[in-house]
Amino acid sequence: MNKSMKTKRLLFEELSAVLTGFSLADIQGTGLSSLYLEVFEDKDPDAINNLLSAFEKFDTESGKLSDDDLILISGALEDKYLRPISQQLILMWYTGQWNFGEPDTYVISKEAYIESFSFRAAGSHPAGAKQPGYGTWQFPPQTFLEE
Amino acid sequence: MAKEDKFDVVIVGAGITGAIAAKELTEQGFSVLILEAGAGKSFKFEDYQTYLDNYYTSTVRTPNAPFPATAGAPQPLITDQLGIENGIPQFAEGSYFHQVGPSTYQSTYTRQMGGTTLHWLGTCLRMLPSDFSEKTLYNSGKDWPINYYDLMPYYRAAELEIGVSADVDEQAFLGIEFEPSYVYPMNKVPQSYSDLKLQEWTKYAQFKYDGTSYDYSVVSVPQGRNSTPNPAYNNGKGYVPVGAVGNPDIGQRCEGNAACVPICSVQENTMH
Ligand SMILES: Cc1cc2nc3c(=O)[nH]c(=O)nc-3n(C[C@H](O)[C@H](O)[C@H](O)COP(=O)(O)OP(=O)(O)OC[C@H]3O[C@@H](n4cnc5c(N)ncnc54)[C@H](O)[C@@H]3O)c2cc1C
Numbered sequence: 001m002n003k004s005m006k007t008k009r010l011l012f013e014e015l016s017a018v019l020t021g022f023s024l025a026d027i028q029g030t031g032l033s034s035l036y037l038e039v040f041e042d043k044d045p046d047a048i049n050n051l052l053s054a055f056e057k058f059d060t061e062s063g064k065l066s067d068d069d070l071i072l073i074s075g076a077l078e079d080k081y082l083r084p085i086s087q088q089l090i091l092m093w094y095t096g097q098w099n100f101g102e103p104d105t106y107v108i109s110k111e112a113y114i115e116s117f118s119f120r121a122a123g124s125h126p127a128g129a130k131q132p133g134y135g136t137w138q139f140p141p142q143t144f145l146e147e
Numbered sequence: 148m149a150k151e152d153k154f155d156v157v158i159v160g161a162g163i164t165g166a167i168a169a170k171e172l173t174e175q176g177f178s179v180l181i182l183e184a185g186a187g188k189s190f191k192f193e194d195y196q197t198y199l200d201n202y203y204t205s206t207v208r209t210p211n212a213p214f215p216a217t218a219g220a221p222q223p224l225i226t227d228q229l230g231i232e233n234g235i236p237q238f239a240e241g242s243y244f245h246q247v248g249p250s251t252y253q254s255t256y257t258r259q260m261g262g263t264t265l266h267w268l269g270t271c272l273r274m275l276p277s278d279f280s281e282k283t284l285y286n287s288g289k290d291w292p293i294n295y296y297d298l299m300p301y302y303r304a305a306e307l308e309i310g311v312s313a314d315v316d317e318q319a320f321l322g323i324e325f326e327p328s329y330v331y332p333m334n335k336v337p338q339s340y341s342d343l344k345l346q347e348w349t350k351y352a353q354f355k356y357d358g359t360s361y362d363y364s365v366v367s368v369p370q371g372r373n374s375t376p377n378p379a380y381n382n383g384k385g386y387v388p389v390g391a392v393g394n395p396d397i398g399q400r401c402e403g404n405a406a407c408v409p410i411c412s413v414q415e416n417t418m419h
Contacts, residue, residue: 097206106204107203107206109204110204113204125405127208127406128406128412129404131403131404131413137337137339137403138339138343
């Protein structure tokens with residue numbers, strides 16, 4: 001796909017995949033990227049646009065970034081303007097909350113809580129949703145084997 | 148509500164106590180009016196879902212998070228409690244409780260139709276026979292004017308009403324007895340992986356107390372949540388659990404939502 005044709009949403013999803021460590025399919029599978037992008041555009045349009053344009057130049061077509069690109073991205077995240085917004089983005093995907101940990105934090109939507117990645121990262125499920133089924137508490141904990 | 152303006156009995160509060168009293172009385176032909184100060188959003192499946200949405204969208208998922216207080220029925224919050232300082236429990240400014248004295252209530256309750264069982268844990272232990280004569284046996288606390296055997300028929304009735312899951316053999320410890328043919332309405336909830344590991348690891352372990360060595364026993368707790376019905380219940384007649392309000396096809400089994408307190412997503416540990 002021609003880069004200029006890439007939608008803002010897809011770019012946001014690719015950036016989210018890189019920053020969270022979850023795959024593009026995981027990100028898209030939440031059904032939340034439009035909503036999250038809207039929240040950023042509403043709260044701080046300049047910051048999210050700057051972050052997206054800093055990210056735009058990297059080639060993410062293959063789903064994997066080259067080592068050189070990863071170094072460049074880590075460098076970019078040290079930037080004092082890009083850093084807070086990228087942290088906000090990571091926390092949003094992992095907790096479903098805006099401004100997690102701050103007094104004005106709130107849960108973005110019920111789906112945001114249900115789909116938040118912290119539970120998946122812990123090999124668990126959000127309490128009250130995505131129930132694992134009767135008797136599953138007797139199974140040994142999930143283990144994650146190295147690929 | 149019927150168009151009567153006279154009732155044999157008026158019950159204040161639609162918690163489990165009021166509900167069971169009303170059930171017993173109406174079964175005996177009395178007319179009953181229940182007055183509840185809190186919101187009545189537990190009658191319909193869709194309304195119950197709004198409670199669940201409140202839980203999902205709370206940043207702090209406390210026992211009352213799904214059940215917002217109404218102006219007419221304020222309720223305590225766990226966040227009102229600020230710990231204990233110099234032996235005195237502290238409460239937040241403007242909190243619901245105004246308590247004095249050496250032993251204050253340190254939990255919450257729910258003021259809604261359905262009462263506190265909306266967010267209870269479902270633990271349904273019987274007391275030990277020795278609990279009723281602590282003073283005589285251990286020279287501590289007080290003796291009760293009734294004993295375990297007086298309570299046995301009431302335990303049976305409550306276990307039916309709640310649909311308790313447990314295994315009689317496993318619960319017959321430290322003097323607890325059951326009628327010879329008695330079984331709980333539902334089989335015991337399968338023990339968790341960590342329970343089973345603990346059982347395995349403590350199999351040959353002992354602990355010492357006051358010079359005497361004791362074995363460990365890791366047993367499950369009788370639960371007001373749905374496992375599988377015990378076909379032997381009620382002399383082989385079996386037991387049929389009640390599903391969710393307005394949708395009896397769900398809530399027949401615990402589904403492992405791990406949110407019993409404050410809200411069971413499938414309503415199987417909620418009394419209705
Ligand atoms: C977090 C938590 C976990 C618990 N877990 C367990 C457990 O595992 N096992 C166990 O056995 N117990 C447990 N309990 C305790 C148990 O849930 C309660 O003891 C029980 O539900 C109380 O039932 P009730 O009907 O007496 O009162 P409630 O359920 O509190 O109902 C009282 C009702 O009366 C209404 N009311 C009060 N005053 C008025 C008025 N003046 N006019 C109109 N309405 C009024 C209230 O709004 C309320 O709805 C738990 C409690 C809590 C808080």
